[in-house]
Amino acid sequence: MIFNQLVDEVLNLAIIEDIGTGDITSQILVSENLNVHAEIICKEDMILAGMPFVKRFFSILADYFSSSDIYIEEHCKDGDFIEKGKVVASLTGNAMFLLAGERIALNILQRLSGIATLTKQFIEKIEGIPVKILDTRKTTPGLRFMEKYAVKTGGGYNHRFALYDAILIKDNHIKIAGSVKESVLKAKNSAVYQKIEVEVKNFEELEEAISANADIVMLDNMDIESMKKAVRIAKGRVLLEASGGVSLENVRDVALTGVDFISVGCLTHSAKAVDISMKIRKVI
Structure with missing residues (x-):
């Protein structure tokens, strides 16, 4: 350590x-x-x-x-x-x-x-499915290093540690930039980071993210059927992350949609x- x-x-x-x-x-x-x-x-x-x-x-x-x-x-x-x-x-x-x-x-x-312990319970729910359970930045102020360590100890994976180590374009960034496509292109043109992740809330924004060559797309609060459709649209052209409303009761259904990652805020904010x-x- x-x-x-x-x-x-x-x-x-x-x-x-x-x-x-x-x-x-x-x-x-x-x-x-x-x-x-x-x-x-x-x-x-x-x-x-x-x-x-x-x-x-x-x-x-x-x-x-x-x-x-x-x-x-x-x-x-x-x-x-x-x-x-x-x-x-x-x-x-x-x-x-x-x-x-x-x-x-x-x-x-x-x-x-x-x-x-909670992380391990999530891992057990998705046994046999090739998807990774990720944590978020919803941690106790000052304790993030410890709490993200605990997620890894339970078998999960760490998302970005903080604002400074990865680009994740969220709804408020998109609102300011004008569109998903504009946000991704601007981030790509900065040439600072190799991977760009962007949050989308519908299929139109997903298409924009793909056309702008985003590396990862976060599907924000989509239901199971919408996630399945998003996986069909992406067709492996971009990695997909499910986010929002994930629980022990529905995580396996989310995993079975075919997404690559599932981010789970409750691992740290509600354990x-x-x-x-x-x-x-x-x-x-």
Whole structure:
């Protein structure tokens, strides 16, 4: 796992937000030099995601406390299917340090494992169909790197990371540019990027996108029959991405239309956090 400055900044902000000047409850009740052994336990079936971020968090927290690291023994790895009741990891170290970091560490694991678990459910729904499930930019501000990592951990694929790394012409761009064809041609003439994706809402706009040599066309909120017709119109001349209103209930039907990609915003904006807890097992 390669960490970037943004991730470290987010983890530092989490420490400031939740710990601040210190855990006043533990300062009253826990001896400063007490060491403990604890376990992280999953309380429902899930796909694990986030352990590299948790390990990084405790490393940063050690510097914050001017303390030695918590020793973490991983019993499972990211991407594993974990059954309810299984111990994900064991932690050994200073009790005050561990208690201070408990909630942030669990928040990371619960959020990312929830995303990975939901993504895996979508992947299972399209088994046997040659289509890719993509995430979107509908992520928690500041947590995109982590959340898109969780999508990949669950078996999905990342769409563009941000506004700066790919051209995606959407309805508001088209409104300003005048038409789908004009938008695509202008983007093509910029010679900045090789691939141009454009959103369309009807067959007329699809024909414009194809005639302008767009590389990928996003079919915006089309119903199943319309997507099937769009696939027939495209005839392999352009890659097609289905977008809008995709759920676990209809994703297989969408995949069977013949589109190449399906973007699913709910992977990140609506994934339910899984239930994970930390229990101190022994005072050392």
